[in-house]
Amino acid sequence: MTTMFASTTRKTPQNGKRRICFPITSRAYYGRSQLLLKKLQEHPGIELELMLGGSILLDKYSRHIADDIEAGGFTISTSLFNVIEGGNHVAMAKTACLTALEFTNGFHAADPDIVVICGDRFEQLAIAMAAAYLNKTIAHIEGGDVTGSIDESVRHAITKLAHIHFVTNDDAHRRVLAMGEDPKYVFTTGSLDVEVASQASAAITSDTVNGYGVGHEIDVTQPFVLVIQHPVTTEQQNRQHLEDTLRAVSALDMQAIWIWPNPDAGTGEMADSLRHFRENVPEAVRRMRFITDVPVNEFIALLKVAACLIGNSSAGIKECSYLGTPAVNIGGRQQGRLHADNVAHAGYDSDDILAAIRRQIAHGRYAPSNLYFRPDASQAMVDILAGSDLYTQKRFCDNANAGVTR
Helix, strand or coil, X not given: CCCCCCCCCCCCCECCEEEEEEEECCHHHHHHHHHHHHHHHHCCCEEEEEEEEHXXXXXXXXXXXXXXXXXXXXXXXXXXXXXXXXXXHHHHHHHHHHHHHHHHHXXXXXXXXXXXXXXXCHHHHHHHHHHHHCCCEEEEECCCCCCCCCHHHHHHHHHHHCCEEEECCHHHHHHHHHCCCCHHHEEECCCHHHHHHXXXXXXXXXXXXXXXXXXXXXXXXXXXXXXXXXXXXXXXXXXXXXXXXXXXXXXXXXXXXXXXXXXXXXXXXXXXXXXXXHHHCHHHHCCEEEECCCCHHHHHHHHHHCCEEEECCHHHHCHHHHHCCCEEEXXXXXXXXXXXXXXXXXXXXXXXXXXXXXXXXXXXXXXXXXXXXXXXXXXXXXXXXXXXXXXCCCCCCCCCCCCCCC
């Protein structure tokens, strides 16, 4: 076997420090990355640059987020307004184009040594492309996972642009090697989301929950479900699929906290449907509260006490696995993703969804799983980001046995 390794050059840190740029494009990314960000900021050999963009700068998704970030002790180096609203495929594609333009300017001005990219969001792909063309070393968190929707393609595309890979599990590690990445730069660190869940200790109160959003007041000392259903950009019936879930949750006749869908293509019709039911079919939503977003510690606190998480959020797969919270995963957004016993799957049918929810609630809490957990995930990433040799010219590594199951 002939292996071509990536050429490696050590960069001279600016001002004696390695400059690391961390683009944050949603409150969720900020929440799951807080431990990593704090350790990067405290490291004596690192200068941290936070760049904000995407939905995190839109009040309807992340109100006062800049204040929250600065209260956390961080300095925002720049905010790049790159979202074209509309909630459809054209707006999504144009937002990706504008993201590449805006972040190219940001990277050119900041001149970082490393750009850290999270996950599989479409705007993160545009950011990775801009960084790659500016010859920046890219570190990618959560490559190698398998999911549904366009996110599957985006995640793997970022892997091919990235130079350093932080994966959450052994299967993901194998897949990244199978894509021709240098084994010396692929690290199984576990999930930042789960590390945050393992350390969050805040409790949630009814007053706190009812201070967010609109709708029915929730008593968190009584059973309730949490619903998070985002659009699936490769499907055409997001409105109908959301209404199937809404009918199932309504028939459950239990308190429900519904987190607003994210800004992917399809969110416009889903949001319209939720508003229609909330305003015109009050009997369908009589025990529901609709919330745009909550800070990460309060979100984890909700997951800890919820009777079940319903929808298609990765939180059901990752955080809930560690917390033992029952989850009903609906449809194809998380299709094929590695999951623990706490996850039950349901198709886009209200009866199927309702039956799955009832089974999960009857089961109750599951034993915690360490499927996505590794101790000190954030510290492992910091050590690698601070100490690894950096390179920009990639070569395909023929890891011939990477895809073989032993």
